Amino acid sequence: MTATELLAAAVTALGGATRPGQVAMTEAVAAALEAERHLAVQAGTGTGKSLAYLVPAVAHAQETDSTVIVSTATIALQRQLVDRDLPRLAESLEPLLDHKPSFAIMKGRQNYLCQNKVAQATALEADDPNSGDADGNAGGAQTALVDESELSWLGRHMARIYEWANETETGDRDSLEPGVPDLAWRQVSVGAKECIGANRCPFGDSCFAELARRKARDVDVVVTNHALLAVDAMLDINVLPDHDVVIIDEAHELDDRITSMATTEIGVTALNMSARRAGKLGAEGRDEKLIDVAREWEQVMMSIDPGRLTALPEVLRPTLVALQDGLWQLQQTIGRAPEGEAANEPERHAERLSLANHLTEQHDAVARILSAFPAHPS
Known part of the structure; x- marks a missing residue:
C-alpha cells in the first residue's frame, strides 16, 4: 500500500476526517524518502503533521528494514508522539503491514539515573555523612554549598531519589513522580561527555541509559530530541541507532539547540x-x-x-x-x-x-x- 492509502486507513481507524493539507504533506514526505532528498515543510495548525510524517516514516522503515529518527525540541511533543500518536498508529496499521510498527524513545544520558554515581554518593555518605567532593557530587559537601535552610530541602529530595533508585526499572527521570529539582537530579546523573563508558563502569551491564539504547535497536521509529541528535553528530561515538533518515519536527528550534550543545564554558x-x-x-x-x-x-x-x-x-x-x-x-x-x-x-x-x-x-x-x-x- 502507498503512504497515502496507509494514511487514509489510519485516519479512518482513528475516527478522523480527511484533511487535504495532511494528504499533501504525507505524499511530499513519502516522495522525499523515495528520492532520498531533503524536504522542508511548513504546516499550519490543524494540518495533522505528526501523522503526516509518521505514516510514511513507518512505511519506509518496514520497506527498507531500517530505522527512522524523529527529532523534536520539546519534551511535550516527545511524550505526545510516544504516549499517544505512535501507539494509536501502530494499532491501526498492524493489519496492513508486515509487522506491528515498533518505536522507542531515546533521551540524553543525563535523563537517566547513573547507578555508579549513586553508589559513589551512598558509599561516601556511609563513610562520612558530612563528606563530599569539591565538584558538588552528591554527599555532605554538596549541601555545604547551600545555606542551612536549604540543607534539609536538598536532603529530602536526595532521600526520595535513593529510595526510588532501589525500585525503578527504567531509571528514567520522567518516571519519578513527583519530580525533583535539577540541583538534586544532577547529583545522580551524568551527561554523555562525563560518562566513563559502559565497558569501564562497574554498572555497565545494568546501565539504564544503555538499556534504553538497546531497546531502541531495530525498531521502526526512534523519537529523540535535537540535543541528542547534535551529540550523535558531534561526538565520535554512535549515540543513536544506525539510520539514513531523520525527520526534524519543531525545526525552528534546531539551530539554538545544536549551538547550545556545541558550546563549552571555561570558567x-x-x-x-x-x-x-x-x-x-x-x-x-x-x-x-x-x-x-x-x-x-x-x-x-x-x-x-x-x-x-x-x-x-x-x-x-x-x-x-x-x-x-x-x-x-x-x-x-x-x-x-x-x-x-x-x-x-x-x-x-x-x-x-x-x-x-x-x-x-x-x-x-x-x-x-x-x-x-x-x-x-x-
Missing part, C-alpha cells in the same frame, strides 16, 4: 574544582599548577572588554597556551591509574576516568579557541 571555578578533584586522586602537584594558571588567566581576562572576540588579544594567548598545557598534563597524570586500582577501588577508579574525560573536554575547549585564532608568524 575559573570549574577549573579549580577539576584541580581539587585531581588533588584527591594524586595529581603530583599538577593540580596546584592548574590553579595558578587559572588564577593568572582570570586576571588577564579581567583586563579585556566584555563581548564577543573576533580576534584573540595577544595578551591572552600565552595564558591560554599555559592553560592548555596545564590541563593536558593533569589529564595525563590522572589518567594513569595505579596497577590494581580498578579491581581494588572501583569507585576511585571510576572517579579517575570521569575526571580524565572532564579534563579532556576542558583542554579541547581551550585548544579550539587557539585553533580558531592561530598565531601570526613574527
